[in-house]
Every structure is written in structure tokens, then in C-alpha cells.
Amino acid sequence: MENYIVSSFIFVFGAAIGSFLNVVIYRLPANLSLLYPPSRCPICGHRLGKTENVPILGWLWLRGKCRHCQTPISPRYPIIETITALLFVAVYLQFGFSFATVGYWILLSWLLVLSLIDYDTMTLPNSLTQSGLILGLGYQVLSQNSFNINQVSQQLMTGIIGAVLGIWLFDIITIVASGILGQTAMGGGDAKLAAMLGAWLGWKLLLVGCFLAFAVGAFIGGGAIALGILSRRDPMPFGPFLALGGAIAVFYGERLLSAYVNLFFPVI
Incomplete structure (x- = not known):
């Protein structure tokens, strides 16, 4: 039970990291700031609210569309968040609470970003x-x-x-x-x-x-x-x-x- 609870927290943490990785994947090749402006619709410029910006659930809540202009939002965003979360949990389950876990979280995040930018x-x-x-x-x-x-x-x-x-x-x-x-x-x-x-x-x-x-x-x-x-x-x-x-x-x-x-x- 304890392991399940810890894994759940790590899944949420990994999904949050995945949300930031989405920003890096989109903005770094375009030479845009990773911090400003905050996440917003690239078409109408609507700034995402707190509930809209929740990893995975925000996309589901919006049904894959901008709430203001109804522009479709790529499902790749929640997919990357989910993959990151699953990778974080998998690393924890294999390496436990260790320095290796933190290190491999960083490495796999780097690899995910690099592979998608290259793609x-x-x-x-x-x-x-x-x-x-x-x-x-x-x-x-x-x-x-x-x-x-x-x-x-x-x-x-x-x-x-x-x-x-x-x-x-x-x-x-x-x-x-x-x-x-x-x-x-x-x-x-x-x-x-x-x-x-x-x-x-x-x-x-x-x-x-x-x-x-x-x-x-x-x-x-x-x-x-x-x-x-x-x-x-x-x-x-x-x-x-x-x-x-x-x-x-x-x-x-x-x-x-x-x-x-x-x-x-x-x-x-």
C-alpha cells in the first residue's frame, strides 16, 4: 500500500515535469523563452487557467480544444506527460529511493526532449x-x-x-x-x-x-x-x-x- 501511494505521488510529479518538457520541446527550437509568456493558446493567445494547465487532466477537461477559440490541442501534450510520469514511476520501482533514481529521471527527461525535437x-x-x-x-x-x-x-x-x-x-x-x-x-x-x-x-x-x-x-x-x-x-x-x-x-x-x-x- 505504501509503495502504491509513493508511486502515485511520483506519477503526479512526473506528469508535472512532462508538462514542462512540452514547453522545452516547443520553445527551445524556436528560440523562445522557456518561462515567459506563461502557457497559452498559440492561435488566440488565451492564457491557460489553473485547471486548464493541470497535466493530463487539463487536456481531458478541455476535450482537446481551446476553451475560447475551439482550436484543437494536439494529444501529444498529454501523451508526453503520461510517458514522463510512467518513466519516473518505472525508475523508482527499479532503483528505489536512491541517487540513481534522481539521475535517471534527469537523463530520461533529456532523452525524451532530444528525441522529440529531433523528430x-x-x-x-x-x-x-x-x-x-x-x-x-x-x-x-x-x-x-x-x-x-x-x-x-x-x-x-x-x-x-x-x-x-x-x-x-x-x-x-x-x-x-x-x-x-x-x-x-x-x-x-x-x-x-x-x-x-x-x-x-x-x-x-x-x-x-x-x-x-x-x-x-x-x-x-x-x-x-x-x-x-x-x-x-x-x-x-x-x-x-x-x-x-x-x-x-x-x-x-x-x-x-x-x-x-x-x-x-x-x-x-
């Missing part, structure tokens, strides 16, 4: 990837909960090596793939996002996340080409796949690594 604009803002990388290195240092300089330095190096590997890996893939395809295969933002993931997860889980990202991306991209939705030359944002791979690595990375080692390198 909308085919860009990954430097302000997010760079700040996310710095936060990842800070997480590595603080996660030790120790003042032992050797342990702190070792953990910091884990993040740095992961970040460098992320950049090198994607730079190599971009050069090779671009040579084969005769056009730019990936944007520079993908390498920076991979570096951010490496800073947070370390090089081992980074590789797990990247493998999953390429596997899912190849499956969806190949399916879209087969169905005629995309041609082989059409660009496709890779940020959402990297974000998905990173999120899966957060929850299942260690188990996937262990299963891989046991399968291919069994103890003799």
Missing part, C-alpha cells in the same frame, strides 16, 4: 547535448557518494571514456556510411548525443544502447522503405532511436550484457 526539426540542440554531457559527468562523480579521490577519479574516467567512445564511434560510422551512400549519413548531433549517453552510462552500456538503436532503426527504416513511406535517400532522425536504446540500457543494460557474456563467453 520535429531533424536537429539535436547543442545546448541540450552539451549540458546533458556535463550533467552525466557530474552524475558519475556524485554517484560514488564517497570522498575517496581514487574512486571518484575512476568513476569520472568511466564517464569521460564513454563520452569519447560515443563521439569516435559515430564519427567513424558517419565517415564510412557517407562514403558508401555518397551523401551525409548522420548529423553531427547524433555523435554528441552518443557522447552524452556515454557520459551517463559508461562505455559498456553505451555500446548496448547503440546496438539497440541501430537494430531498431534498421528495422523501422527498412520497413518504411519497404512500405514506400521513405526512399533510400530520405533523411530519418536517428536521435529517437538513440534515446530509446539509452532508455532500454538504463533498465535492462546490465542484464543484456550479462546474457551476452554468458552466451558467447561462457566460463569453462
Whole structure:
């Protein structure tokens, strides 16, 4: 019962964070202030009231339309709020009350924002990837909960090596793939996002996340080409796949690594 109550509070908290993430996703690419003006209808300018601005429920209360001009409000807003809330609860259920929980809440929020901005604009803002990388290195240092300089330095190096590997890996893939395809295969933002993931997860889980990202991306991209939705030359944002791979690595990375080692390198 206690766990249910705590999870409910975390769900509400996550939904509130998701509401702010909606603001970041919409305003950051447009170079608008994240704080001013307050949330309002983009058509008639009506400022949302307190009940209208309640995460998830506000959209349901308005029945998906502006109360003043009846302009439809995209269902993506409550969907993102719900996804954020569910992710926050899932992290808490797996990691409990810990520093890792707070850290992964931050990481998954960053990944959700970056994936949707990339989906909308085919860009990954430097302000997010760079700040996310710095936060990842800070997480590595603080996660030790120790003042032992050797342990702190070792953990910091884990993040740095992961970040460098992320950049090198994607730079190599971009050069090779671009040579084969005769056009730019990936944007520079993908390498920076991979570096951010490496800073947070370390090089081992980074590789797990990247493998999953390429596997899912190849499956969806190949399916879209087969169905005629995309041609082989059409660009496709890779940020959402990297974000998905990173999120899966957060929850299942260690188990996937262990299963891989046991399968291919069994103890003799």
C-alpha cells in the first residue's frame, strides 16, 4: 500500500515535469523563452487557467480544444506527460529511493526532449547535448557518494571514456556510411548525443544502447522503405532511436550484457 501511494505521488510529479518538457520541446527550437509568456493558446493567445494547465487532466477537461477559440490541442501534450510520469514511476520501482533514481529521471527527461525535437526539426540542440554531457559527468562523480579521490577519479574516467567512445564511434560510422551512400549519413548531433549517453552510462552500456538503436532503426527504416513511406535517400532522425536504446540500457543494460557474456563467453 505504501509503495502504491509513493508511486502515485511520483506519477503526479512526473506528469508535472512532462508538462514542462512540452514547453522545452516547443520553445527551445524556436528560440523562445522557456518561462515567459506563461502557457497559452498559440492561435488566440488565451492564457491557460489553473485547471486548464493541470497535466493530463487539463487536456481531458478541455476535450482537446481551446476553451475560447475551439482550436484543437494536439494529444501529444498529454501523451508526453503520461510517458514522463510512467518513466519516473518505472525508475523508482527499479532503483528505489536512491541517487540513481534522481539521475535517471534527469537523463530520461533529456532523452525524451532530444528525441522529440529531433523528430520535429531533424536537429539535436547543442545546448541540450552539451549540458546533458556535463550533467552525466557530474552524475558519475556524485554517484560514488564517497570522498575517496581514487574512486571518484575512476568513476569520472568511466564517464569521460564513454563520452569519447560515443563521439569516435559515430564519427567513424558517419565517415564510412557517407562514403558508401555518397551523401551525409548522420548529423553531427547524433555523435554528441552518443557522447552524452556515454557520459551517463559508461562505455559498456553505451555500446548496448547503440546496438539497440541501430537494430531498431534498421528495422523501422527498412520497413518504411519497404512500405514506400521513405526512399533510400530520405533523411530519418536517428536521435529517437538513440534515446530509446539509452532508455532500454538504463533498465535492462546490465542484464543484456550479462546474457551476452554468458552466451558467447561462457566460463569453462
